[in-house]
Amino acid sequence: MSAREKIAWLKGLLSGLELDGKDAKIYGAVAEAFDALATQIEEQNEQIESLRNLYDELEEECTALGEDITALEDLFDEYAKDEGEKGENYAASYVSVTCPSCSSVFYYEQGDSSEEDEMLECPDCGEKFSADLAFINNDNDQEEMDS
Numbered sequence: 135m136s137a138r139e140k141i142a143w144l145k146g147l148l149s150g151l152e153l154d155g156k157d158a159k160i161y162g163a164v165a166e167a168f169d170a171l172a173t174q175i176e177e178q179n180e181q182i183e184s185l186r187n188l189y190d191e192l193e194e195e196c197t198a199l200g201e202d203i204t205a206l207e208d209l210f211d212e213y214a215k216d217e218g219e220k221g222e223n224y225a226a227s228y229v230s231v232t233c234p235s236c237s238s239v240f241y242y243e244q245g246d247s248s249e250e251d252e253m254l255e256c257p258d259c260g261e262k263f264s265a266d267l268a269f270i271n272n273d274n275d276q277e278e279m280d281s
Contacts, residue, residue, distance in 0.1 A: 137172040141165065235261040 135143075148161050228241045233256035240257050242265075252265040 137168075137175060141168045141172050144168065231265075233259060233261060234263055235259055 145165050148158075148165055153161060229244050230239055230241055231254065232239050236256060236259040238256055238258040242254055253262055254265050255262045
């Protein structure tokens with residue numbers, strides 16, 4: 135038996151009793167208070183059910199978002215790994231050179247050693263010179279220039 139049914143039974147019982155004046159008012163007020171409480175409880179149960187449904191929907195969406203984020207992280211990690219490998223090769227293929235004419239420092243991609251007389255052109259002064267005549271900076275020289 136639900137609270138609403140019990141309250142209806144109590145009201146029926148009270149109406150069947152022959153109560154006079156004050157007692158009837160007191161019992162009637164108590165029954166009305168119970169009825170108001172039952173109404174509030176039913177409304178709260180409906181709200182709780184609605185919130186449970188919303189929670190379930192949000193939980194599903196968060197799970198799907200989590201899976202999407204994991205997939206994106208995996209793709210990013212794979213991409214970063216590929217780019218990292220490319221970056222290492224990319225950085226290793228470029229060397230720092232100082233122009234013999236104006237002392238400007240620039241980078242160029244070292245070609246295969248099959249080209250014997252590779253010509254470089256300084257991006258600052260435009261002077262052309264042989265890669266053999268260029269002052270190729272090593273890592274220590276570059277660190278000093280960066281400081």
